[in-house]
Amino acid sequence: MIDINKNFTQLSEDYLxxxxxxxxxxxxxENPNKKIIKMGIGDVSLPITKNxxxxxxxxxxxxxxxxxxxxxxxxxxxxxxxxxxxKYYQNRNVILDIDEIFISDGxxxxxxxxxxxxxxxxxxxxxxxxxxxxxxxxIINGNKINFINGDIxxxxxxxxxxxxxESLVYICSPNNPTGAVYxxxxxxxxxxxxxxxxxxxxxxxxxxxxxxxxxxxxxxxEIDGAKNCAIxxxxxxxxxxxxxxxxxxxxxxxxxxxxxxxxxxxxxRRQSTKFNGVSYITQVGANEFFSEASQKEIVNIVKYYKRNxxxxxxxxxxxxxxxxxxxxxxxVWLKTPxxxxxxxxxxxxxxxxxxxxxxxVGFGKNGEGYFRLTGFxxxxxxxxxxxxxxxxYKK
Amino acid sequence: MIDINKNFTQLSEDYLxxxxxxxxxxxxxENPNKKIIKMGIGDVSLPITKNxxxxxxxxxxxxxxxxxxxxxxxxxxxxxxxxxxxKYYQNRNVILDIDEIFISDGxxxxxxxxxxxxxxxxxxxxxxxxxxxxxxxxIINGNKINFINGDIxxxxxxxxxxxxxESLVYICSPNNPTGAVYxxxxxxxxxxxxxxxxxxxxxxxxxxxxxxxxxxxxxxxEIDGAKNCAIxxxxxxxxxxxxxxxxxxxxxxxxxxxxxxxxxxxxxRRQSTKFNGVSYITQVGANEFFSEASQKEIVNIVKYYKRNxxxxxxxxxxxxxxxxxxxxxxxVWLKTPxxxxxxxxxxxxxxxxxxxxxxxVGFGKNGEGYFRLTGFxxxxxxxxxxxxxxxxYKK
Numbered sequence: 001m002i003d004i005n006k007n008f009t010q011l012s013e014d015y016l017x018x019x020x021x022x023x024x025x026x027x028x029x030e031n032p033n034k035k036i037i038k039m040g041i042g043d044v045s046l047p048i049t050k051n052x053x054x055x056x057x058x059x060x061x062x063x064x065x066x067x068x069x070x071x072x073x074x075x076x077x078x079x080x081x082x083x084x085x086x087k088y089y090q091n092r093n094v095i096l097d098i099d100e101i102f103i104s105d106g107x108x109x110x111x112x113x114x115x116x117x118x119x120x121x122x123x124x125x126x127x128x129x130x131x132x133x134x135x136x137x138x139i140i141n142g143n144k145i146n147f148i149n150g151d152i153x154x155x156x157x158x159x160x161x162x163x164x165x166e167s168l169v170y171i172c173s174p175n176n177p178t179g180a181v182y183x184x185x186x187x188x189x190x191x192x193x194x195x196x197x198x199x200x201x202x203x204x205x206x207x208x209x210x211x212x213x214x215x216x217x218x219x220x221x222e223i224d225g226a227k228n229c230a231i232x233x234x235x236x237x238x239x240x241x242x243x244x245x246x247x248x249x250x251x252x253x254x255x256x257x258x259x260x261x262x263x264x265x266x267x268x269r270r271q272s273t274k275f276n277g278v279s280y281i282t283q284v285g286a287n288e289f290f291s292e293a294s295q296k297e298i299v300n301i302v303k304y305y306k307r308n309x310x311x312x313x314x315x316x317x318x319x320x321x322x323x324x325x326x327x328x329x330x331x332v333w334l335k336t337p338x339x340x341x342x343x344x345x346x347x348x349x350x351x352x353x354x355x356x357x358x359x360x361v362g363f364g365k366n367g368e369g370y371f372r373l374t375g376f377x378x379x380x381x382x383x384x385x386x387x388x389x390x391x392x393y394k395k
Numbered sequence: 396m397i398d399i400n401k402n403f404t405q406l407s408e409d410y411l412x413x414x415x416x417x418x419x420x421x422x423x424x425e426n427p428n429k430k431i432i433k434m435g436i437g438d439v440s441l442p443i444t445k446n447x448x449x450x451x452x453x454x455x456x457x458x459x460x461x462x463x464x465x466x467x468x469x470x471x472x473x474x475x476x477x478x479x480x481x482k483y484y485q486n487r488n489v490i491l492d493i494d495e496i497f498i499s500d501g502x503x504x505x506x507x508x509x510x511x512x513x514x515x516x517x518x519x520x521x522x523x524x525x526x527x528x529x530x531x532x533x534i535i536n537g538n539k540i541n542f543i544n545g546d547i548x549x550x551x552x553x554x555x556x557x558x559x560x561e562s563l564v565y566i567c568s569p570n571n572p573t574g575a576v577y578x579x580x581x582x583x584x585x586x587x588x589x590x591x592x593x594x595x596x597x598x599x600x601x602x603x604x605x606x607x608x609x610x611x612x613x614x615x616x617e618i619d620g621a622k623n624c625a626i627x628x629x630x631x632x633x634x635x636x637x638x639x640x641x642x643x644x645x646x647x648x649x650x651x652x653x654x655x656x657x658x659x660x661x662x663x664r665r666q667s668t669k670f671n672g673v674s675y676i677t678q679v680g681a682n683e684f685f686s687e688a689s690q691k692e693i694v695n696i697v698k699y700y701k702r703n704x705x706x707x708x709x710x711x712x713x714x715x716x717x718x719x720x721x722x723x724x725x726x727v728w729l730k731t732p733x734x735x736x737x738x739x740x741x742x743x744x745x746x747x748x749x750x751x752x753x754x755x756v757g758f759g760k761n762g763e764g765y766f767r768l769t770g771f772x773x774x775x776x777x778x779x780x781x782x783x784x785x786x787x788y789k790k
Contacts, residue, residue, distance in 0.1 A: 001517055002593060002653065003653065004513060005511060005513055011668075047459050047460055050459070053455055053458065053459040056458075060448055063443045064448040066441065069442040069639075071440070072436065072438045105641075105671075108670065109669060118398070118399060122398060133668055137668055140668065166397045198397060241466075243467045244464075244466045244674065246672065258398065258399050266399060273406075273535065274503065274506075274507025276641060282676075
């Protein structure tokens with residue numbers, strides 16, 4: 001017997017960002033001379049920093065000489081990089097063993113592939129709105145998804161309830177798309193619930209570097225008890241500008257068990273079987289991210305993007321458009337001012353202002369009537385976009 | 396309900412290459428001054444070629460400037476690279492559309508991840524002996540594996556029989572570990588069988604570049620009818636020396652369907668959801684592989700490795716050790732001369748000669764009593780190893 005995975009037929013036909021790309025391409029074709037300001041897909045715009053670039057070149061030199069050439073590395077990544085990630089967490093008083101850290105080609109791969117270690121048809125808890133790839137990966141696996149609703153009443157920070165028992169819980173904090181961040185108390189409630197109710201948490205911390213409020217947790221492992229129930233998935237995409245370089249990491253403490261089986265061991269085996277590690281060149285560059293010199297460069301980049309998101313937040317607020325995020329996140333999440341649907345607002349901004357954003361409904365039902373703008377454009381383009389907003393809404 | 400994927404408990408405890416690494420580490424600890432010649436894991440030893448190195452540096456320069464920086468690319472890869480792969484196939488009269496080519500971070504990832512588009516519990520046909528990752532990935536997915544036996548009687552080129560109907564058929568040609576290559580007639584039989592009996596073929600062509608016999612097919616798509624039933628997975632690992640760089644590609648013709656569903660569309664969706672493309676730097680380097688200048692460099696590298704495998708083949712044959720492969724493959728597959736088991740022979744070579752090879756049984760039951768050596772070492776080490784063999788067996 002052979003058959004396709006029929007769960008694919010349950011996926012909705014198109015993927016959010018692909019739809020946006022098609023609409024933009026059409027607009028560009030019809031308006032070849034109009035400038036388009038991209039504030040849609042969460043892609044960075046600043047180049048790789050000088051020190052990381054230097055490391056990349058050095059790594060390539062290594063690959064060009066017989067004495068320093070690197071072939072297959074460990075599937076779980078080079079120790080030098082894992083040691084530095086360990087130290088990065090140590091600075092927040094999170095003590096990890098390097099065997100608990102797995103280097104990957106990006107958070108998106110791991111967020112999907114992690115499902116390999118779980119049964120099919122399991123219960124999954126996903127906040128709504130959220131990054132759409134969680135949902136699609138779980139549909140492909142045939143899992144039963146229970147959405148927990150983020151909305152104005154809970155500041156887009158949903159909590160767990162009885163329906164979430166015995167489930168795999170996805171938490172994204174700072175949240176994509178809303179920019180909402182769980183504080184330690186609310187995260188503690190989630191961790192305690194998970195430990196009491198046989199849940200495993202997948203904590204997506206891809207945007208942790210944008211947190212500026214000293215009291216907010218960057219890692220779920222800052223919370224007592226999380227090491228018994230949580231997997232953390234992070235990325236160099238937004239911090240080191242690696243969206244086009246592809247590197248991330250997944251942390252599975254050895255204590256995390258399901259029916260007495262260590263998930264760390266299962267993931268190790270999954271990766272040993274279906275993955276062959278990340279490019280040596282990429283890992284050397286990612287490693288440089290942690291140097292003192294690079295951290296200084298990175299701080300400036302984060303500041304640059306956040307100046308943009310603050311400008312967006314402040315401008316829209318001044319125009320009486322209700323906004324979330326923008327402070328501990330590169331994203332500004334706005335309520336469409338005249339009850340436009342998310343896609344109506346997309347068309348309005350694209351056709352009226354030449355601005356590409358992301359329709360909130362693309363992140364789930366609860367995103368309908370909302371819209372995401374990002375601070376990842378250039379400062380100049382962000383000013384330009386905000387001027388267009390002001391002009392448009394002052395008419 | 397939440398549970399682990401219980402199929403993991405069906406995996407045998409350890410992975411072949413990890414076992415070897417452990418034994419070698421132990422030997423090294425106990426014999427710190429003895430030279431070890433590595434002819435075990437199929438890893439290349441020559442550095443990346445000059446032109447590809449140049450392209451890598453150029454790609455990094457692109458990433459270091461705002462004007463040329465690349466963020467997210469298409470999940471399926473850059474068109475420039477796909478166009479060149481298309482041309483590479485065109486040279487063998489295989490006409491592809493670039494939408495049929497998906498760039499990946501290596502064959503191992505795709506060989507495992509491709510199972511996502513198939514149902515669980517499907518029938519799978521795997522030749523034995525073969526690259527062990529096929530088996531483990533299928534166990535993880537809960538599939539029912541039917542082995543087809545390669546042995547002396549069929550020159551390690553098993554054919555399909557009634558038990559293979561309605562199954563996913565893995566074919567690796569040139570075969571890892573035996574070095575055996577299907578000719579066009581035998582491959583045509585497999586393709587015809589697949590088309591008659593609702594099979595899908597996964598054709599692993601990772602070693603195609605080592606084929607020197609002009610009559611042997613490099614791609615399954617050189618065979619009439621293959622476009623209706625085959626997926627081909629290839630890699631830059633052995634051809635461009637990318638074992639540590641990670642790049643490969645998967646070809647799914649649009650005509651390949653299962654129950655009227657296009658597998659190309661399913662894989663496109665799978666990759667869009669659970670993968671985010673390969674590093675721009677890597678893709679620029681892989682692209683350079685196809686230039687005239689690089690192809691000349693690559694020819695020399697392949698010659699270098701094959702001089703090694705020929706030397707191994709000739710030396711062992713002279714010593715009356717039965718050998719396969721070595722001609723259209725970097726691998727020499729030998730029958731242990733004194734009925735040693737594969738692991739006994741591993742210990743004998745490591746402890747007696749300081750040579751690391753791969754126990755044949757690691758590639759499946761039919762590999763018991765066989766052993767794999769590779770031409771991927773340096774020429775100097777290969778000579779040294781062969782001198783040790785001669786000395787040992789002439790005693």
